[in-house]
Amino acid sequence: MTRKYFGTDGVRGKVGNFPITPSFAMKLGWAAGTVLASSGTKGVIIGKDTRISGYMLESAIEAGLIAAGVNVSLIGPMPTPAVAYLASTFRADAGVVISASHNPYYDNGIKFFSNAGTKLTDAQEQEIEVLLDKAINEDGMACVESDKLGKVKRIEDAAGRYIEFCKGTFPNALSLSGLKIVVDSANGAAYHIAKKVYAELGAEVISINDQPDGININDRCGATDLKSLSIVVQAEEADFGIALDGDADRIMFVDHLGNKVDGDQILYILASSLKAKGKMDGGVVGTLMSNLGLELALREMDIPFVRANVGDRYVVEQLKKTGWKIGGENSGHILSLKHTTTGDGIVASLQVLKAIVESGQSLAELVSGMKMLPQVLINVRVENGNAAAMIEMDAVKQAVKDAEAEMGDSGRVLLRKSGTEPLIRVMVESTDPSGTQRHAEAIAEVIRSL
Known part of the structure; x- marks a missing residue:
């Protein structure tokens, strides 16, 4: 890490x-x-x-x-x-x-x-x-x-050596031949590397946002903004698109229809693929922000799941504690400790591509077994108070307790104070879209009233 x-x-x-x-x-x-x-x-x-x-x-x-x-x-x-x-x-x-x-x-x-x-x-x-x-x-x-x-x-020759390392994490017996991939390098550090990795493994590669000028890094492109990637994937009738962030430690996908496939869905693909082959060793580490749909989908496959605090360092700590190999964040920071010691967007993407090639399924088909639950996030500004202390107030705790009691096992509530702003982040997710919105607004209103 x-x-x-x-x-x-x-x-x-x-x-x-x-x-x-x-x-x-x-x-x-x-x-x-x-x-x-x-x-x-x-x-x-x-x-x-x-x-x-x-x-x-x-x-x-x-x-x-x-x-x-x-x-x-x-x-x-x-x-x-x-x-x-x-x-x-x-x-x-x-x-x-x-x-x-x-x-x-x-x-x-x-x-x-x-x-x-x-x-x-x-x-x-x-x-x-x-x-x-x-x-x-x-x-x-x-x-x-x-x-x-x-x-x-x-x-x-640093770039060439790293390209060979990445390729080495993909099985020699497999090839990306026949796949048409759009790669968005975010005008960042992988602009001269990512496209070569996939092409040398046999894919037809269309590379976008690979002309850095010093100020266009992450600018309406890459893993933080998938709009341009989605448009090109559909226009080129590609099999899927891959988006990295500025330093290429995060990865996001879009399927052939232009739909986003985020970090939680990537973790699901990796875990379900290993489970199908009888090679799933241990469980998966997510974070407090991981979608409940991931937890429920893994539970159906009898794959253990634990949540770490938000941040890749906490995911790594939990992986080392459990001895598991797979973890990550919904933002696309994926860790596969079998291959690397840190989040590596290209290496993580190759594990997804391995699952696609071995299964013969499309990316959309691979994620279809996981249902993303509706998630509502409301930021409540705390002008003259301690956000951490306010979260612990009885009225706020009761509002959370009421929401959790109504949702049962089909939903959850998470309150977090921002590390950079005077905000309390209210996150609610459940199987009921209208209920999710209603509970989030109710909790946010209690905080505002205080």
Whole structure:
């Protein structure tokens, strides 16, 4: 799992109390490099997505790492999961990804992880924070002696190696020959990779949104906006469409009719395919936001299902706890620990394509066994109160209890406070569309009245 060490915030914005500037990025690189070097790290790989600020931040982080005595290998625009894989392949000690994932071009973030694709240790993170604070507030950044400075090289065949890795997760005995696929790379990090993977496995590929210019990443395209993909799939009479996000760790599909197939439905396809072949080992990990339809469909197949908090790191934690291999989020972040240590959109899509080829069924037919339940989400703004405390108030709890009692096992309620805004998110889903809307509005109104 990649660790978004300082979160995703705009270059125009701030990380904590510090604006993301070249100076900040350099000091972060130095702090991380100093800590990593102290534990024996000699080399770090840096990858990025296609947003325009990546060039600036790449140079700044590179300078900081070099000043700490760490060698740097640059691989250019590359999916986040590719950096995790290549860090191991090239025997680097750690990897850095500069990406804001599915966010607009004016955002960016910095992720650090080990060469095993796992987050840095808590002790390392604390050390980095101490040194970063010192570098910023006390001008405490010190450069190693000239003869100990790190060196920089560019790896030219990184894309080719990752393409071969992805292809290696698809059975040699199978082919995508005869399938017509539309691929939307979101003008992001997989613009030069995804289409080649599917084509080299035999598919006829129509590639869209693969001309990044630094500011069109995730712009009305990719996994966060399927409209253009749906239109092209239907116009070209393709078998289905595949959409990645900006750093290619998320995946979404549309079927031949242009209908969305989201992360919950992808999990259903993967689990039901393994179950049919008698190869389903354990259960599936979803999140609090996973559609109840997924849980009910898995229950019918006697496949265990548990929910983790929202966020891929919590899904990974639950997978490791249970020993299961499949998990993910409805947003399309799918984890298949048999193949990768982190969410990988291309690898996940190949597991779906494997199910399609082996079954001889269309994508629409494969998802037909799962009924998505109506889901209503209402955001209630809390202007002058503590959202977490308000959720625990007796009146709110009673409103939730009343809704759950009426819906029984055919529905559920979830209240969450936003992590970025003064909002309480009211989510209700059930088999009854009108009842779902009514219960959500009733709970939201109780919160507003308080």
